[in-house]
Amino acid sequence: MKKYLIFFIFCLVSFTIFANGTIQKVRMNNNPAQLVFDISSQVKPKFNSSYDEYNRLLFLEIDKVKMNTKFNPSSFIGKSIEKIDLIDYGTNVGFFIKLKKGAGHKVYSLTNPHRIVVDLRPTTSSKKEFTIAIDAGHGGKDPGAIGFKIYKEKDIALAVAKKLQTRLSKDFNVIMTRSDDRYLTLSERSRVANRAKADLFVSLHLNASNNASAQGAEIFYFSKKSSPYAEKIAAYENSFGEKYGEKTGSIAQIMGELAYNKNMEKSINIAKPLNTSLAKRLNMRDRGIYGANFAVLRGFNGPGILVELGFITNKVEVTKLSKESNQNVMADELANKIRSFFY
Incomplete structure (x- = not known):
């Protein structure tokens, strides 16, 4: 019994160290166009993002979270997103998001409740890309x-x-x-x-x-x-x-x-x-x-x-x-x- 208790405590501590929360839902808002990640967490979730301009590929990595929802990539394809892939790194979760021409890609986090938002509203920049x-x-x-x-x-x-x-x-x-x-x-x-x-x-x-x-x-x-x-x-x-x-x-x-x-x-x-x-x-x-x-x-x-x-x-x-x-x-x-x- 003592061994099982030690093992349970070890798993609990490990999850606490390596995962601060769970992604409860991934959803699209249409007006304005936003990809939203709802996160259940005791602390504000951290993330990293980078953008490959040539391929219009946005990479978003959310730190120390687990997926706690089903993820269907095809349901997110539309006016702003051409393709989306998920990679579960064990302690972090990454998303490769191929944007369509003209889509914006501002990424930020919100609290109460915790969520990470990818703003996909059309860019108003007149700067030519290539x-x-x-x-x-x-x-x-x-x-x-x-x-x-x-x-x-x-x-x-x-x-x-x-x-x-x-x-x-x-x-x-x-x-x-x-x-x-x-x-x-x-x-x-x-x-x-x-x-x-x-x-x-x-x-x-x-x-x-x-x-x-x-x-x-x-x-x-x-x-x-x-x-x-x-x-x-x-x-x-x-x-x-x-x-x-x-x-x-x-x-x-x-x-x-x-x-x-x-x-x-x-x-x-x-x-x-x-x-x-x-x-x-x-x-x-x-x-x-x-x-x-x-x-x-x-x-x-x-x-x-x-x-x-x-x-x-x-x-x-x-x-x-x-x-x-x-x-x-x-x-x-x-x-x-x-x-x-x-x-």
């Missing part, structure tokens, strides 16, 4: 590839870049590496994006080939490993920097290994649907996406893509790419896929 860096390839003394002694890569790339800027400016902070016909080194381009802490780097180019029938759109992302074809294209683009005195090999990969892998994954996720939609809208060949060691992407600390909009050396294709109506289509598709990637 920054996109648009890089019109080449420029100034560097014309890029030239098609039929008429078309210059730098001109078509800049025309599409400006149209893309217009379409993205409503929802994003947009940084242009160049807005006119000026020369920048590859390292200067990535520095512009890094200084702005851009969330995505988009470099626009036109392809070239000795084969006049070569055609189609393709997109590249930074990878330390590449196919022979992708390596050839990267060497071609990097050669423009070398031609004008820049040692492109000295542009360092500034991201760590974990960031490199994550950024490559994000770059692939935007490149695949974008290249497919571009080719389809313009009735062009979809040449696919490739990883390669592009100097301009290597120097950027985030996800980035280099878009080869088409072949300037293909007479039919360059005629199509030089038309403003088709440039509008390109800008539309780029903007739509960028927007859907972030939102």
Whole structure:
């Protein structure tokens, strides 16, 4: 009997040490939009919260409590919450709350009775959440590839870049590496994006080939490993920097290994649907996406893509790419896929 009494006292003391209370109910208020955690406790419950802006993921951890109610995640999905998951850590309880676009996320506690509230009322902030860096390839003394002694890569790339800027400016902070016909080194381009802490780097180019029938759109992302074809294209683009005195090999990969892998994954996720939609809208060949060691992407600390909009050396294709109506289509598709990637 004495052993059982000791064991009972031990359990009681342990629960007192590790748990100050219980979550009695989790509920939604609709007006205003609030997620409320009702807590039975002798002391004011403590909590920690953090917010991942990129993924719109709010993490809420309530200290020293136990769940004392059934929890059905699907019942909380609505105008403000896209997904919610619970993790019971034994002594603490955590909630991963994926918010919908425009939902607020102010977290605070109230007493009499004890409860923790996540205020989900729409944010009134006019601050734009993400920054996109648009890089019109080449420029100034560097014309890029030239098609039929008429078309210059730098001109078509800049025309599409400006149209893309217009379409993205409503929802994003947009940084242009160049807005006119000026020369920048590859390292200067990535520095512009890094200084702005851009969330995505988009470099626009036109392809070239000795084969006049070569055609189609393709997109590249930074990878330390590449196919022979992708390596050839990267060497071609990097050669423009070398031609004008820049040692492109000295542009360092500034991201760590974990960031490199994550950024490559994000770059692939935007490149695949974008290249497919571009080719389809313009009735062009979809040449696919490739990883390669592009100097301009290597120097950027985030996800980035280099878009080869088409072949300037293909007479039919360059005629199509030089038309403003088709440039509008390109800008539309780029903007739509960028927007859907972030939102």
